Amino acid sequence: MTPVRRLLVFLLLLAAPAAARAQGPVKIGLLLPYTGVLSVQGIDTTRGLELSLAKVGGKAGGRDVQVLKEDTEAKPDVGLTKIRKLIERDRVDFVVGPVNSVVALAIRNYVHEQGTPLIVPVAFTRVLTAPPQASPAIFRIVETSDQGNYPMGAWMMKHTKYRKMIVMATDFVAGRHAVEAFMAGYRAAGGEIVKEIYAPLNTPDFAPYLAQAGTTPADAVYAFFPGADAIRFVKQYREYGLWDRLPLTGYNVLTDDTILPALGDAALGLLTVGGYSAAIDTPENKAFVSDYERVHKTWPSRYSESGFDAAQLITTTVEALRGDLSDRGRVRDALKTSLSRIKAPRGALEFDAYRQVICPSYVMRTERRGGRIVNAIVDTIPSVSQEQTWTWWNKK
Amino acid sequence: MTFWAIQTLNGVSFGMLLFLLAAGLSLIFGLMKILNLAHGSYYVLGAYVALSVTAATGSFVVAAAAGTATVVGLGIVMERVFLRRLPHDELPQALLTFGFLLIVGDLSLAIWGGTPQTLPKPSMFEASLRFGPLVFPSYRLFVIGVGIVVGLALWLLQERTRLGAMLRAAIDDADIARATGINVSLLSTGVFAFGAALAALGGIIGGPLLGVYPGADFEILLLAFVVVIVGGLGSLKGAFVGGLLVGLLDNFGKALFPQLALFTIFAPMAIILAVRPSGLFGAR
Numbered sequence: 001m002t003p004v005r006r007l008l009v010f011l012l013l014l015a016a017p018a019a020a021r022a023q024g025p026v027k028i029g030l031l032l033p034y035t036g037v038l039s040v041q042g043i044d045t046t047r048g049l050e051l052s053l054a055k056v057g058g059k060a061g062g063r064d065v066q067v068l069k070e071d072t073e074a075k076p077d078v079g080l081t082k083i084r085k086l087i088e089r090d091r092v093d094f095v096v097g098p099v100n101s102v103v104a105l106a107i108r109n110y111v112h113e114q115g116t117p118l119i120v121p122v123a124f125t126r127v128l129t130a131p132p133q134a135s136p137a138i139f140r141i142v143e144t145s146d147q148g149n150y151p152m153g154a155w156m157m158k159h160t161k162y163r164k165m166i167v168m169a170t171d172f173v174a175g176r177h178a179v180e181a182f183m184a185g186y187r188a189a190g191g192e193i194v195k196e197i198y199a200p201l202n203t204p205d206f207a208p209y210l211a212q213a214g215t216t217p218a219d220a221v222y223a224f225f226p227g228a229d230a231i232r233f234v235k236q237y238r239e240y241g242l243w244d245r246l247p248l249t250g251y252n253v254l255t256d257d258t259i260l261p262a263l264g265d266a267a268l269g270l271l272t273v274g275g276y277s278a279a280i281d282t283p284e285n286k287a288f289v290s291d292y293e294r295v296h297k298t299w300p301s302r303y304s305e306s307g308f309d310a311a312q313l314i315t316t317t318v319e320a321l322r323g324d325l326s327d328r329g330r331v332r333d334a335l336k337t338s339l340s341r342i343k344a345p346r347g348a349l350e351f352d353a354y355r356q357v358i359c360p361s362y363v364m365r366t367e368r369r370g371g372r373i374v375n376a377i378v379d380t381i382p383s384v385s386q387e388q389t390w391t392w393w394n395k396k
Numbered sequence: 397m398t399f400w401a402i403q404t405l406n407g408v409s410f411g412m413l414l415f416l417l418a419a420g421l422s423l424i425f426g427l428m429k430i431l432n433l434a435h436g437s438y439y440v441l442g443a444y445v446a447l448s449v450t451a452a453t454g455s456f457v458v459a460a461a462a463g464t465a466t467v468v469g470l471g472i473v474m475e476r477v478f479l480r481r482l483p484h485d486e487l488p489q490a491l492l493t494f495g496f497l498l499i500v501g502d503l504s505l506a507i508w509g510g511t512p513q514t515l516p517k518p519s520m521f522e523a524s525l526r527f528g529p530l531v532f533p534s535y536r537l538f539v540i541g542v543g544i545v546v547g548l549a550l551w552l553l554q555e556r557t558r559l560g561a562m563l564r565a566a567i568d569d570a571d572i573a574r575a576t577g578i579n580v581s582l583l584s585t586g587v588f589a590f591g592a593a594l595a596a597l598g599g600i601i602g603g604p605l606l607g608v609y610p611g612a613d614f615e616i617l618l619l620a621f622v623v624v625i626v627g628g629l630g631s632l633k634g635a636f637v638g639g640l641l642v643g644l645l646d647n648f649g650k651a652l653f654p655q656l657a658l659f660t661i662f663a664p665m666a667i668i669l670a671v672r673p674s675g676l677f678g679a680r
Contacts, residue, residue, distance in 0.1 A: 035502070035505060035510075035610075036510070036610060036611070038510075039505065039509075039510035039610065040509070040510045040511050043510070171657070171658075197654060198654065198657075199650075199654075199657060200657050200658050202611075202615055203657075204410075204605075204606050204615070204619070205406070205410050205605070205606075205646075205647070207402075207403075207406035207410070207647065208403065208406060208646075208647050208648070208649075208650035208651035208654075209650065209651075209654065211399060211402050211403055211406070211651055212651060212654065215399055227512050227609070228512035228607050228609045228612070231512055231513075231514055231607050232514075232605070232606065232607055235514065236533075236605075239524050239533035239535075240402075240524070240531055240532075240533065241524055241526070241531030258511055259511065259512060262511065262512060262513045262514050262607075
């Protein structure tokens with residue numbers, strides 16, 4: 001063999017693994033809860049993600065896209081085991097998840113060390129994308145509890161007559177953080193909080209708490225209760241006749257699209273703030289809702305929308321890199337710039353310096369429209385960044 | 397005044413619901429000394445079946461009957477086919493019923509999905525009643541009514557009928573009861589089925605208030621345990637008084653000292669256990 005030919009063979013050998021990698025599929029690992037209380041969120045996220053992939057024919061950058069699902073069971077220890085499996089055994093290129101914040105915090109250090117990009121679709125704890133926890137490998141496309149709740153305080157002062165409010169929330173970190181942010185925004189705008197009432201997670205009967213709210217002079221209530229608690233709270237709120245004196249407002253978990261059918265008429269008139277409603281009136285959202293409804297016979301939830309965006313973000317990134325994901329640093333850079341190029345049903349999105357999404361918030365009122373109960377859009381609060389809401393808890 | 401009236405009514409209605417949830421557990425333990433961990437499953441299954449049947453037929457009564465019948469069927473199978481093989485073996489029994497709890501939970505998740513749901517109320521109890529400044533949901537009065545009726549019926553059954561006498565004899569000493577010609581085996585199956593029916597009724601009556609969702613089985617089981625421990629294992633009177641006591645204490649505790657909310661259900665239990673380890677009406 002001549003030296004030139006030897007060099008050629010050597011080069012071929014070097015190139016072989018890279019070429020083989022480029023031939024194989026792009027792997028997306030889903031780290032979501034498929035069993036237990038949060039399974040609805042996991043399933044909806046997956047449905048949105050798969051819908052988006054189906055629209056591009058399951059391909060990106062000339063490569064097939066393969067989806068691997070792992071069930072976190074919403075438990076931090078299980079989540080850590082499963083993400084290890086996805087990254088070390090399956091060698092996935094991207095991880096999408098998790099739903100709950102405790103799992104997000106449990107896997108944060110591992111993700112940071114490994115550097116495999118993690119796209120967070122649902123978990124909204126404020127610390128995950130704020131220093132010192134923010135990591136170059138973590139990209140979050142859902143608003144933090146601050147971004148959702150803080151601006152609603154000023155909105156309330158500007159657009160309603162509520163000057164004295166009661167807050168009611170579930171007594172664990174998500175609920176406390178949500179109303180804390182709302183109170184900070186409301187007080188900063190000149191409002192007064194006259195009472196704070198916290199009920200434990202899984203409160204079977206809200207009657208004693210409602211009686212306390214009923215005896216306090218105030219203009220309205222701002223609340224945060226998730227899942228089954230939300231259903232009991234909103235229904236009992238109506239039954240005890242508090243509506244006549246104290247209009248109910250809150251974060252959109254109260255009237256989430258997934259629980260609206262169970263709430264029925266009890267939800268009518270509720271004023272909430274959140275990142276997405278299936279009733280958003282834009283061509284992008286209408287197309288998304290009708291595609292989703294054709295496949296699943298139901299409207300998408302904000303989890304479905306987030307999954308849809310996560311998949312779009314990944315395929316756009318892979319396209320931008322022409323399918324070459326061998327350089328982790330370039331993948332992360334591409335992810336960062338790709339978000340503003342996708343067409344998200346909820347509106348324009350972009351990442352801030354900490355890879356936390358900057359997105360619009362929607363003020364909605366629950367209404368009956370043509371036999372269906374929907375979160376009708378009342379107003380749009382333009383993009384709010386997490387940094388604008390840091391002043392009251394994170395002095396950097 | 398309004399505050400106290402409302403809170404008392406709340407406490408009583410929650411207490412009656414607790415009684416319905418706990419009565420079956422207590423009854424089964426009393427006769428068979430089986431701590432039935434699948435009790436929460438009966439609640440969930442009764443509520444889910446009732447939910448499906450309501451959606452199909454629109455009738456609360458038909459739904460209640462279907463839900464109860466399904467759960468009674470499960471109860472009979474559990475007792476005849478499985479628990480029969482493990483007489484007087486507490487640990488295997490507990491494990492077996494725990495297995496049923498997990499299986500029913502996962503099957504329910506597969507069939508009815510993970511979204512929390514609530515049972516619709518019978519339409520006549522949709523509204524709230526108003527007495528001046530006092531607003532109270534009529535459905536809660538209905539729950540109080542059902543609790544009292546079931547409590548009375550159970551008391552009459554146990555104290556005033558031949559069946560009740562046989563039951564009491566079997567609870568006191570199963571061997572002697574058998575020797576006097578009482579069919580304890582049949583009685584056991586009957587009691588197990590009846591206990592399951594009571595739990596299903598709890599699910600159907602409680603479903604519109606508490607809702608039904610994955611994990612509800614464990615929560616209900618915990619509530620039922622608290623009531624049974626306070627009232628005394630195996631005593632129906634205990635379940636009734638215990639339910640009422642826990643309901644009232646929990647309600648007033650939460651209304652007056654909201655910071656202690658996690659505490660109000662378990663504090664009475666701890667105190668009673670310290671003073672009377674066998675509960676208010678527990679035997680021995």
